[in-house]
Amino acid sequence: MRQQQAAFDLDVFECAFPDPEQILALGGSALRAAVDTGVVAFATMVGTSAERVHSRLVRTVRISKTTVPDDLDRQEMLRILRTWRTDPSTYRPPVALRRPHRPEGIGQLPAPRVIKPAHLHVDCGLCCDAVKAGDLMGRFRQPKDLSFTAMGWLCGHCLYARRETPRRRDILLRIYHHLFAGSATGFNAYECEVLETWLAEPALTNTTAWRTDPLENTLARLRDSVEEQKATTWVADPTCRTIVSVLAHTDLTPQEKSLLRSVDQHLTEWRTNPQGLETRRFGTGLRYRVEVLRTTPNPTELSKRGGPFDLHQSPAPAPEDDDEAPAPDDQADS
Ligand SMILES: [Zn+2]
Structure with missing residues (x-):
């Protein structure tokens, strides 16, 4: 029965992989199942193992071992799978990225958890500006204060520049x-x-x-x-x-x-x-x-x-005539 269900899903994926709008509408267990099925469908298409495709997918979306992907990370996995499926020549290991300049002082934002080039066009999860395929985008860590909601994939301006310029x-x-x-x-x-x-x-x-x-x-x-x-x-x-x-x-x-x-x-x-x-x-x-x-x-x-989002406050500047070394917490990315 399970095999029949899997075969049906694979057929669906081979005929019509979810388009960007459909990907945005997926969440929870349906989204997890779509990623799993998409991995199997693509592995079958290029004649490799699902484990190999999954491993490259995780590296391409740049999810670290300590991060549990959320729905927005998984939606990006589906967009990557869609790109690979449309043009199998793009199924390559991810290349290293040069980190953009990060402002200092009162214009600084926390270091992003992840940055990557967009695989497909998305809209910035904060300012709604278009992030075109190939443009840099990224996400911040989950806010520690649980009254805030995690922001989605943000444009380069919202990740780095919005407090300095x-x-x-x-x-x-x-x-x-x-x-x-x-x-x-x-x-x-x-x-x-x-x-x-x-x-x-x-x-x-x-x-x-x-x-x-x-x-x-x-x-x-x-x-x-x-x-x-x-x-x-x-x-x-x-x-x-x-x-x-x-x-x-x-x-x-x-x-x-x-x-x-x-x-x-x-x-x-x-x-x-x-x-x-x-x-x-x-x-x-x-x-x-x-x-x-x-x-x-x-x-x-x-x-x-949704929201509310934690848009970050600048840390207080260190006192000028205080020789004491700052506590380790003050030096961490805030
Ligand atoms: Zn933005």
């Missing part, structure tokens, strides 16, 4: 994920500079949001942060909501407009509970926000990705 969209994403997690938003000096410049348009002081909750003090704090190159400046939750409302009145690129609209939609839904979720069951905190987002009547790129 932040775009305006990075600021919006940071505010969104902090509000989602239920905390104030921490900006480093580079992010403060981008936000300060964005908010400095004179016409914005006439918006209803600004008149109700003036941002002059916040702007002054952002300027101080830039001048002092501060690692982190915390901006309170209500002020961040005002900032989101005010920024909607600025000149926006189509990407910024779409992201800001999605952020605004989810902030509104968390406030109004349009699905009528029972607070008795979900409370009013993080579980409630996760559930409202998961069941939103109008899915967006943000709701598809």
Whole structure:
């Protein structure tokens, strides 16, 4: 019976290997089974053993022995199998990668757990930008704080540069994920500079949001942060909501407009509970926000990705006149 089932699955795979959209929709045991069947189908196709194909697959997706692959890793395994199947000449051992420059100081992000060239086109799991086949992508380690969700495959900018050379969209994403997690938003000096410049348009002081909750003090704090190159400046939750409302009145690129609209939609839904979720069951905190987002009547790129994500805070700089060596934990990749 099992053999019959396996033969059926193999037939299906030989006729129609899951396409990129179908791969994204797979998870759990169905995804594990698809990888196993895909390995057997490809081994049969090229006349080698399934063990050999599986071993090369694990090395190509760069899963270390100590890492348990999650659904997003396994989806990438299927994309690799799909690439090999489409063009068997690409079934080669993975080549060593040159690690990109990693910023230092307050612009630094943790070292990624894995980097690899994309086998097929994917969208960045944080900013949604296209990652074309051959472009660098990677993933961070699972967050230690279990209230955060693991991020998917990210583009090179989101892996390395987003804290040193932040775009305006990075600021919006940071505010969104902090509000989602239920905390104030921490900006480093580079992010403060981008936000300060964005908010400095004179016409914005006439918006209803600004008149109700003036941002002059916040702007002054952002300027101080830039001048002092501060690692982190915390901006309170209500002020961040005002900032989101005010920024909607600025000149926006189509990407910024779409992201800001999605952020605004989810902030509104968390406030109004349009699905009528029972607070008795979900409370009013993080579980409630996760559930409202998961069941939103109008899915967006943000709701598809879930969260909240830990977008990283800069470690505090070492005290200048302290000769003591830092503790080993402070030297580790944070
Ligand atoms: Zn990105």
